Amino acid sequence: MIIDIRQLEFRWQADSTTVLSIASLEVAKGECLFVKGPSGSGKSTLLSLLAGVTTASAGTVRVMDQPLERLGSVQRDHFRADHIGYIFQMFNLIPYLSVIDNVLLPCRFSARRRGQALARAKDLETEARRLLGHLDLDHPELHRRAVTTLSVGQQQRVAAARALMGTPELLIADEPTSSLDTDRRESFIRLLFDECREVGTTLIFVSHDASLEKLFDRTVDLAEINCHATGTVGA
Amino acid sequence: MAIFALAWQSLLNRRFTAMLTVVSIALSVTLLVGVERLRTEARLSFANTLSGTDLIVGARSGPVQLLLYSVFRIGDATNNISWKSYQDIAAHPLVKWTVPVSLGDSHRGFRVLGTTSAYFDHYRYARDRALVITDGRRFADLYDAVLGAEVAERLGYRVNDPIVVAHGASDVRFARHDDKPFRVVGILARTGTPVDRTVHVGLEAIEAIHIDWQSGAPIPGVSVSAEQARKLDLTPNAITAALVGLKSKVATFRVQRFVNDYPEEPLSAILPGAALSQLWELIGIAENALLIVSVFVVVVGLFGMLTALLTSLNERRREMAILRSVGARPGHVFALIMGEAGFLTLLGSVVGLALLYLLLLAGQPVIESRFGIFIGISALSSHEWTLLSAVVTAGFVVGGIPSYRAYRLSLADGLSVRV
Ligand SMILES: Nc1ncnc2c1ncn2[C@@H]1O[C@H](COP(=O)(O)OP(=O)(O)OP(=O)(O)O)[C@@H](O)[C@H]1O
Numbered sequence A: 001m002i003i004d005i006r007q008l009e010f011r012w013q014a015d016s017t018t019v020l021s022i023a024s025l026e027v028a029k030g031e032c033l034f035v036k037g038p039s040g041s042g043k044s045t046l047l048s049l050l051a052g053v054t055t056a057s058a059g060t061v062r063v064m065d066q067p068l069e070r071l072g073s074v075q076r077d078h079f080r081a082d083h084i085g086y087i088f089q090m091f092n093l094i095p096y097l098s099v100i101d102n103v104l105l106p107c108r109f110s111a112r113r114r115g116q117a118l119a120r121a122k123d124l125e126t127e128a129r130r131l132l133g134h135l136d137l138d139h140p141e142l143h144r145r146a147v148t149t150l151s152v153g154q155q156q157r158v159a160a161a162r163a164l165m166g167t168p169e170l171l172i173a174d175e176p177t178s179s180l181d182t183d184r185r186e187s188f189i190r191l192l193f194d195e196c197r198e199v200g201t202t203l204i205f206v207s208h209d210a211s212l213e214k215l216f217d218r219t220v221d222l223a224e225i226n227c228h229a230t231g232t233v234g235a
Numbered sequence B: 001m002a003i004f005a006l007a008w009q010s011l012l013n014r015r016f017t018a019m020l021t022v023v024s025i026a027l028s029v030t031l032l033v034g035v036e037r038l039r040t041e042a043r044l045s046f047a048n049t050l051s052g053t054d055l056i057v058g059a060r061s062g063p064v065q066l067l068l069y070s071v072f073r074i075g076d077a078t079n080n081i082s083w084k085s086y087q088d089i090a091a092h093p094l095v096k097w098t099v100p101v102s103l104g105d106s107h108r109g110f111r112v113l114g115t116t117s118a119y120f121d122h123y124r125y126a127r128d129r130a131l132v133i134t135d136g137r138r139f140a141d142l143y144d145a146v147l148g149a150e151v152a153e154r155l156g157y158r159v160n161d162p163i164v165v166a167h168g169a170s171d172v173r174f175a176r177h178d179d180k181p182f183r184v185v186g187i188l189a190r191t192g193t194p195v196d197r198t199v200h201v202g203l204e205a206i207e208a209i210h211i212d213w214q215s216g217a218p219i220p221g222v223s224v225s226a227e228q229a230r231k232l233d234l235t236p237n238a239i240t241a242a243l244v245g246l247k248s249k250v251a252t253f254r255v256q257r258f259v260n261d262y263p264e265e266p267l268s269a270i271l272p273g274a275a276l277s278q279l280w281e282l283i284g285i286a287e288n289a290l291l292i293v294s295v296f297v298v299v300v301g302l303f304g305m306l307t308a309l310l311t312s313l314n315e316r317r318r319e320m321a322i323l324r325s326v327g328a329r330p331g332h333v334f335a336l337i338m339g340e341a342g343f344l345t346l347l348g349s350v351v352g353l354a355l356l357y358l359l360l361l362a363g364q365p366v367i368e369s370r371f372g373i374f375i376g377i378s379a380l381s382s383h384e385w386t387l388l389s390a391v392v393t394a395g396f397v398v399g400g401i402p403s404y405r406a407y408r409l410s411l412a413d414g415l416s417v418r419v
């Protein structure tokens, strides 16, 4: 299991109400998981927990057999740098960096990701170009452009290339397609799948667009597994 | 290290505002170090208004008063030195040279100084610089006059022009020595010292123009023409002060004691350097005010940077969430802003210094000729280094404020992108 959540309780503040209460959630390595749920149901919060930015108030969140709440904040930051790729809903790119430099970012913070990228290509830039090529961004002219001049769809694909750089074990995407039109959504997801399958990366994909559900191996509905509303802890 | 490369690229992206910050810091550094440099040089140059002279001898009075009238031509002597006393001092075995100074007359607001040719040999200012006659020559004839640069410039005199000396400090018709006009024979180069505002004539000439005067007024019925005066004995009875050079500086205090204990007349001998710095203490308050103002300019410059950094933070919260998503720690975010503040401060300081040296190079000849202050283009003094490192430290401290704020924000925001 790459992800193993047990008896998770989460509150943003010690005195606020519980946002997440998940008895159990397991994700196998290489799985492509679709997470859905209404707005405010705690999807982004769950992803923050998986990425180790926040920690469980109770229970455990294991990623790659590592209980994240046992790590210090610096160790969790390292853990994220080494093992997790993250795609935001939009505006993923750092405006003052070129396309290539944006893709290379994870390698600046993780020696492990740099090493894994170099294992696949003779240098980091070649690997970045290869990934961009796989995501239908192989035009060299594009790589030189200021990232702010890219279309939203192109920006999301650059973000995907960055998240995949150095083959992280876990790829987390928080509504990455909500700013794309329907056709683009599907092709974007298929490109992600191809890349993830090739290196065996596990994909956690959040969206409230149920039409995408059919493309994934499995769907988790937060409204169902999150018991905080009823106050009961499901089995 | 990666984070500093990012900080650099981020700065390049905002190069226009960054440049403005650098310029404002640079200008404030230029001002601060420049004021400090000018202050030191002005003080040095002031202390060297008269150099090479070991003692100034005059009638008994306080050192500042003696200095004021003998060197700065401000105020009047309470008493004179008799010619005999002057001769005795000149004959002292440890005395190398003496220059007599006789004051009391003026020409259109400029003081007239009676002296000997030795004045041009021994007068030194600004670290051993001698007087230079740019036009003409020293006085040789009885009625020759050598003008200071400012006198010549302000009154538009050239060599060979006639001038009339007046009795006392005010130039009024009835007190003019118009029966014995002088001729300009030389004009001195600008020194930035009171010499520029002085009319120099021979000691005998002072005697000659007063030969038919008594207690400040012409003797009624007595008139000695300029030509008649030439034939008379023009050895003065008294002089106002004397500049004294010694054979060895070690002897200074012995000769000073000799003068102060001179039995026939109450005299004072002062060390010009000591008296000059005593005088500087009095007028040096303004320079401190100047330094304080330039310190405030630096503070304003740094506040400009603080404002720029704090306003940029809100726009950069997304950037910070992205960085955290790729594994940056909140500490990295701190370093990102701190690196920027530090870089801006350092660059500002370097640019400011470069600008200062450029200005010094360009301004040195002008300042020297206009004000007689010679500003050395030397490396930074230890005091200037202290000032500079205080600026840089202040820059880092100021940078700490937005850096800490960014740190707190990135801890609180995590991966959620707030704008
Ligand atoms: N940083 C935070 N501090 C405090 N409360 C927060 C924070 N982030 C989210 N919340 C709260 O946690 C709850 C879950 O929010 P979350 O963002 O996880 O929902 P979501 O399912 O991602 O919604 P959406 O589909 O709109 O993105 C909400 O009630 C939200 O107000």
Ligand SMILES: [Mg+2]
Pocket (backbone or CB within 6 Å): A043, A044, A045, A174
């Ligand atoms: Mg969300």
